[in-house]
Amino acid sequence: MRYNEKYERILEAASVLINEHGATGMTFADVARDVGLNTTSITYYFQRKEQLAVACYHRSIDRLESFIAAAEHLETARERIKGFINANFEDLLKIRMGEAKNYAGFSELRTLNEKAQEETQARYRSMFRRLRALFGVPANEREHRAFTARTNVLLENMYWLPVWLERYDIPDFSRVKARMFDIFDHGIAATDQIWSPHDISLDAVIPDVVGKNSLENFLRAATMLINDRGYRGTSVERIAAEINVTKGSFYHHLNGKDDLVVACFRRSFDIIARSQQTADEAKGGYWPHLTSSIATLLKVQFANASPLLRSTARQSLPAPLRALVFDESTRLARRYAGMMMDGIAESSVRPIDTLIAAQMIMSMLNSAYDARAWANRMALPDAVELYATTIIFGLFQPVAD
Known part of the structure; x- marks a missing residue:
């Protein structure tokens, strides 16, 4: 005993x-x-x-x-x-x-x-x-793929939940739980909405690389390595070797690994913000603005050599920097919440708790990196739609053939 x-x-x-x-x-x-x-x-x-x-x-x-x-x-x-x-x-x-x-x-x-x-x-x-x-x-291969996507999104939301649930008091837990399940159950879309995002060029949201010694080149390489090997498994030497530059080139831009992780997060947040802004500038109502940003970021995660940094990397940072990263993430989540509130006003989004839904969207986008192999087994637009609809239409909607 x-x-x-x-x-x-x-x-x-x-x-x-x-x-x-x-x-x-x-x-x-x-x-x-x-x-x-x-x-x-x-x-x-x-x-x-x-x-x-x-x-x-x-x-x-x-x-x-x-x-x-x-x-x-x-x-x-x-x-x-x-x-x-x-x-x-x-x-x-x-x-x-x-x-x-x-x-x-x-x-x-x-x-x-x-x-x-x-x-x-x-x-x-x-x-x-x-x-x-x-x-x-599952009744067929497509439904099997849909169940896999739904499981991945569900798990990632359970991992991210303790981070943002800290902002809620204990008496709010039951309300948060009910509203979160309501979104998983019915999605965020009003009953007459369909999945039809605008096609946004990734060039509009991903920063250009200007020379192999540029900060952007370092951040791209570091993001991929940290996503694949974790913070502790990624060294400055490995990053420099990945893009064939000297270790000294790294320290020209950054002081150390903590600065690197924060810079990678800021780069990722900038990509998310660009997708939101570019979607907002397109024609149409708030529904296509919201879905276009989501679709664009899923394309980044599934098919681009420059994905977003996994949120788990914040765990490696000192507490003040972890808080900073979460605050910046929440700022972007609130922008999604604002899109959904506008969508509720125009009747394209169901009446939901938009702050909770926004955190669930951020979690879904984050989890997509780990679903790259899953996405590569089908056409990219199909993978994007199947993954996005876990939150857009909920976890239990029938899977179309």
């Missing part, structure tokens, strides 16, 4: 440290200090730090699987997905009230060695397939 209690306390402390400093920044000494043990006691449970990190990630997967298990017995897909969301909110409420400890996020999973990654990712894929099964048995 005491063994299990100490084991769980070690995982809880290590998970907090992974979220604050990454898997490589978490140390046995810090874990021991936080649980009131000595370092030797930690090695009794875990011989290597990487074993402890893997155990923390498996604990996080266990948590998600427990939410799935609580919903699997329910009769309809709508009830099952609602049960999964409810379980997430109940757990976040316990964490907020100090009745449960937080869990390790998956952003630094890519920094583990290959064997540890494979083991953990195999478990994650199994959890993903089990969650996808809550939508039911």
Whole structure:
């Protein structure tokens, strides 16, 4: 009994440290200090730090699987997905009230060695397939693809939820949960709306590269590497080698890696803002403005060599910079909220909580990077539409052949 209690306390402390400093920044000494043990006691449970990190990630997967298990017995897909969301909110409420400890996020999973990654990712894929099964048995390949997109968007929203839910008080949790599920259930579109965004050129939203030593070239390379390898797995040397320039060229533009991550985020936010502005300048009402911005950014995420930086990279930053990044992200989310409020006024958008819907849109756009392989199996316009409609029309709309 005491063994299990100490084991769980070690995982809880290590998970907090992974979220604050990454898997490589978490140390046995810090874990021991936080649980009131000595370092030797930690090695009794875990011989290597990487074993402890893997155990923390498996604990996080266990948590998600427990939410799935609580919903699997329910009769309809709508009830099952609602049960999964409810379980997430109940757990976040316990964490907020100090009745449960937080869990390790998956952003630094890519920094583990290959064997540890494979083991953990195999478990994650199994959890993903089990969650996808809550939508039911797909009738054909297109419905299978739609269920995959819906699962990816749902999971990403659950990962992003604790970040923006911090701005809400505990008495608001039930209201936020109901309004979030309403959007997942029915989407944001009014009943007579269709998916018909304007075609916006990516040249209008993505900055030009002026010379291989330009800051834009560094930020493009860094964004791809951080997305694929995580913050800790990306070095200045690797970025410089990726674009065949000297390490000194990097320091001509930036002072260090924290500055680099902030610059990558600002570049990504600038791309989002450009898509919003360009869409607003097009003809038509607010509905095509909103959907055109979303479609453009999904094209960036799926098919362009210059995607947006994954929001998980903010986890690697010091607390003040994490707050700065979130504030800038929220500013753009509020612009989407404003678009939707205008859409409600013109009756093209359902009456919804636009602030919550805006965070869900930002999360959906962010998650699209991890769906690149999924998108490459179909025509780009089809992939964009199938992914966007998870929020536009909801998770349960029939899938057209």
